[in-house]
Amino acid sequence: MHAHPDDESINNGATMARYAAEGARVTLVTCTLGERGEVIPPQLRHLTGSALGEHRRHELAAAMAELGVEDFRLLGGAGRYGDSGMMGLPDNDDPGSFWQADVDEAAALLAEVVLEVRPQVLVTYDEDGGYGHPDHIQAHRVAMRAVELAEDAGWRIPKVYVNRAPRSVVGAAFVRLREELPGLPFDKSAVVTDVPGVVDDGRITAEIDGGPRCAAAKAAAMRAHATQVEVAPGERYFALSNELAQPLFPTEYYELVRGEPVGKRENDLFAGTDDATEVA
Numbered sequence: 001m002h003a004h005p006d007d008e009s010i011n012n013g014a015t016m017a018r019y020a021a022e023g024a025r026v027t028l029v030t031c032t033l034g035e036r037g038e039v040i041p042p043q044l045r046h047l048t049g050s051a052l053g054e055h056r057r058h059e060l061a062a063a064m065a066e067l068g069v070e071d072f073r074l075l076g077g078a079g080r081y082g083d084s085g086m087m088g089l090p091d092n093d094d095p096g097s098f099w100q101a102d103v104d105e106a107a108a109l110l111a112e113v114v115l116e117v118r119p120q121v122l123v124t125y126d127e128d129g130g131y132g133h134p135d136h137i138q139a140h141r142v143a144m145r146a147v148e149l150a151e152d153a154g155w156r157i158p159k160v161y162v163n164r165a166p167r168s169v170v171g172a173a174f175v176r177l178r179e180e181l182p183g184l185p186f187d188k189s190a191v192v193t194d195v196p197g198v199v200d201d202g203r204i205t206a207e208i209d210g211g212p213r214c215a216a217a218k219a220a221a222m223r224a225h226a227t228q229v230e231v232a233p234g235e236r237y238f239a240l241s242n243e244l245a246q247p248l249f250p251t252e253y254y255e256l257v258r259g260e261p262v263g264k265r266e267n268d269l270f271a272g273t274d275d276a277t278e279v280a
């Protein structure tokens with residue numbers, strides 16, 4: 001469950017590639033086409049509004065091909081919900097924006113997907129959307145409400161995770177980044193607080209390392225979102241349209257917010273879900 005095309009690859013690309021390769025059914029639901037995103041390549045900056053949305057839809061399809069994910073959908077169909085833009089902008093007030101969406105109505109659309117797919121695991125953002133973007137906050141609200149609606153209608157998702165990043169790992173990655181910055185195609189470094197979902201290490205309950213193949217698939221998927229993401233050669237760093245270098249994490253981290261963890265730090269999101277059943 002994601003707000004814009006690119007969020008899935010940046011946050012969960014390695015995880016999605018791993019489970020798709022293992023034969024699990026991976027479904028991505030994206031809430032908006034990100035029509036208000038800032039475009040990085042100068043030759044594509046003429047793309048705005050619905051033209052940008054359409055372009056990003058193709059980028060998303062290309063990214064999913066890299067991850068091996070065949071089932072990807074737009075919540076309510078393409079164009080149902082518009083990108084709300086960054087917090088505090090007048091864009092947030094657009095009645096067609098996802099931020100203005102009725103949570104129950106959007107959640108009902110997601111619950112339909114849940115009832116069709118019957119997932120064992122759902123991944124979303126924390127209540128702050130990871131970093132305060134209105135569409136990410138709304139995606140969290142809609143996802144959590146959809147979990148309730150689906151349960152009322154007969155399918156209880158055994159485990160719900162939010163995307164996280166452990167403070168120690170992020171801090172160490174930025175120390176390395178600053179040392180390597182002169183060799184990167186970016187002038188400045190982002191800071192730890194620019195990374196969504198950073199928390200104290202003790203809150204991390206799952207860690208997914210898909211190995212080099214999944215790491216490469218993640219980098220390729222991020223690269224497919226060329227209007228939004230620039231991946232540095234070597235695939236250890238990337239930048240968004242703010243041109244601030246950040247670490248590209250091949251290992252992805254999660255906090256379980258619903259369900260029972262298996263052990264202190266899981267390395268399989270599906271651990272313990274074998275007996276998932278319909279709600280009587």
Ligand SMILES: [Zn+2]
Pocket residue numbers: 003004007133136
């Ligand atoms: Zn986003």
